[in-house]
Amino acid sequence: MSLETVVEDIRDEARARAEEIRSDADERADEIVAEAEAEKEEILTEAEAEVEKQIEQEREQRLSSAKLEAKQQRLEARRDTLESVYDTVEDELTSLETDEREELTTALLDAAAVEFDDDADVEVYGRADDEELLTSIVAEYDGFEFAGEYDCLGGVVLESDSSNIRVNNTFDSVLEDVWEDNLRDISARLFDQ
Template identity: 35%
Template sequence: MGLETVVKDIKDAAEAEVAQLNREADAEATLILDEAKQNAKKIMGERLAKAEDDITKLRQQEISSANLEVKRTLLNARKEVLEEVYTQAEESIAAFSPEKNKELLKSLIEKNEASGKRIYSNAESEEIVKELSSLEYAGNIKGLGGVIIENEDGTVRLDYTYDGILKSVNEQLLRQTSDILFG
């Protein structure tokens, strides 16, 4: 065996070893790449799922916010309508004819003057109240009409003013009025 044969054997062995190392390196690189691709897919899937959850939550928040705004707007509109109805009722009371006013005052006084000593009314109704009531006329009050009857020591005041009656009826029947108007 010659030197050339030994060199060729060493060279062939080295080339075989390099080829083996290259195959192992390629296999390891493929494994690393496959693992990296799997990790990338997993991370991408997780981020996509998180993004979809965030979008769903954001959409839900926007819908809830819009619903609240609609409810607020609707409630404000209903409030405005109820206030307009109340204003129209005040205007209707203010427009009572003198005969209607006298009739109402007579009814209020007859039913309630036994409870008091003094009586008050607005300036427009003063003469009518003095004519209809046996109570001491104590002065004028501001308002749409009606009377206030007071006991002897002034500790009890019965408010039968049209304003007071309207306010009381409005408070008691607000729910029913709302149901009638808005269903």
């Protein structure tokens, strides 16, 4: 065996080993690329899932916010409507015809008068525009006298120093009581609940 043959064998062996290393390296590179591709796909899938989750959360938050805002607007519109109805009732009470005003005022005075002793001196207060009406009604009651105006829609406020009693029987107080007692029914009728 000549030196050239040995050199040639070593070269062949080195080439074969280099080819084997290159083949292993290519194989390992392919594995790394495949792993990277798989990892990329997994990361992409997770990122897409996360984005979808965020989109769904934002959609739910916006939907909830929109529902809440719509509910608040509905409640505000209902409150405005109820206030408008209340204001209309107050206007109607203020502009009652004389006969109807006299009848209601007398009924309220009668209902309040029972709270006082027969010998009590009772001062009667009422709406400034009703002074003439109240003076004529009060003249029919012993110990009662019109004492001045009271800021109200109508009706009477009776006071007696001797019995330390004050009765507020104004249209305002009656309306407020009726309104509070029937607000649920009023609301149901107005809004078909």
